[in-house]
Amino acid sequence: xxxxxxxxxxxxxxxxxxxxxxxxxxxxxxxxxxxxxxxxxxxxxxxxxxxxxxxxxxxxxxxxxxxxxxxxxxxxxxxxxxxxxxxxxxxxxxxxxxxxxxxxxxxxxxxxxxxxxxxxxxxxxxxxxxxxxxxxxxxxxxxxxxxxxxxxxxxxxxxxxxxxxxxxxxxxxxxxxxxxxxxxxxxxxxxxxxxxxxxxxxxxxxxxxxxxxxxxxxxxxxxxxxxxxxxxxxxxxxxxxxxxxxxxxxxxxxx
Numbered sequence: 001x002x003x004x005x006x007x008x009x010x011x012x013x014x015x016x017x018x019x020x021x022x023x024x025x026x027x028x029x030x031x032x033x034x035x036x037x038x039x040x041x042x043x044x045x046x047x048x049x050x051x052x053x054x055x056x057x058x059x060x061x062x063x064x065x066x067x068x069x070x071x072x073x074x075x076x077x078x079x080x081x082x083x084x085x086x087x088x089x090x091x092x093x094x095x096x097x098x099x100x101x102x103x104x105x106x107x108x109x110x111x112x113x114x115x116x117x118x119x120x121x122x123x124x125x126x127x128x129x130x131x132x133x134x135x136x137x138x139x140x141x142x143x144x145x146x147x148x149x150x151x152x153x154x155x156x157x158x159x160x161x162x163x164x165x166x167x168x169x170x171x172x173x174x175x176x177x178x179x180x181x182x183x184x185x186x187x188x189x190x191x192x193x194x195x196x197x198x199x200x201x202x203x204x205x206x207x208x209x210x211x212x213x214x215x216x217x218x219x220x221x222x223x224x225x226x227x228x229x230x231x232x233x234x235x236x237x238x239x240x241x242x243x244x245x246x247x248x249x250x251x252x253x254x255x
Contacts, residue, residue: 001103001124001183002044004089007031007110008051008076013237019053022060023241025113026248030235031057032064033113033248039066040117041106041124048110049089051076081204082180083196090190099186104128107207108181111235113244114251115181119231126224127183133219134189134211136161137181139232140225146236147177148208150223158221161208165201176225178208179232188219 011020021031031048038046050057050073058073065071074092076085086107093105104127106120119137127135136158138150146164149171153159161178162171192210200206215221226232235241 001042001106002093002099002186003038003041003046003106003108004086004093005031005034005038005046005048005108005110006082006085006089006180007057008049008054008079008085009111010052010079011111011236014241015238019057020235021050021057021110023235025235025241025245026252028113029060029064030113030241030244031110032061034108034110034115035061035065035071037115037117037120038106039070041120043070043106045072045093046070047072047074047089047092049074049076049085049092051079051085081198081202082207083193083205083209086189086207087193090186090193093186094190101187103186105184105186105189106182107184109234112179112181112232113235114231114233114247116231119226119228120181122227123181123183123224126222130220130222132183132222133185133214134221135183136211136221136223137179137232138176138223138225139179139229140175141177141229141232142175144175144177148180149174150176150178152176158211158223159215160212163200163202163206163208177232179226180207180234181232182207184210188214192217 007021022029192213
């Protein structure tokens, strides 16, 4: 398995000149927290997709890496959504060769500093044992505002993911959210990415659309629910940054 970390965004809601991936959480850039968790997994390679202030982000994360030889960077010239960023990362991973037909790729955002290697290992294990085309890591939030919702069919299977801004009123009542962390069969992901369109309210290419495309093609899509919802907290503004720092310090104190 290989990994793609999506860290190209500007983070305009942070109201800062500091690139979003480099905002400090407990003294460490938030994306470095993600990379540290990945270093504890058995991964062949890790590619970080960068965009805004790419040279600064790449240099800083490389300097702090526990194993710079396994860390690579790919630039997304224009930020056109998570599906486009994933395509950039997948292209970089494929360039080195070694992808077999059954190889898998872990895709995750660079703004979830509370995420642990244990949770990622559970996701990996579930994906490999199920033989699924895609496995989503989901979570149940009391207040799911702002997050994409998991829409299931009558049998409880994953049907699709709908972004909060595009959700219908009845879909907004769903409390199971998409964490934006996935395992994919790389070949099926590569094919589905070519069919993703930008016909949504943001005019962006959503990675979540791959879920519906794979299911429509008859492929198995599964999910595993995170045991600790706090791990799934993302950082999009200063308030969420403070909340994550508080939780991270509390975790360190307990340890």
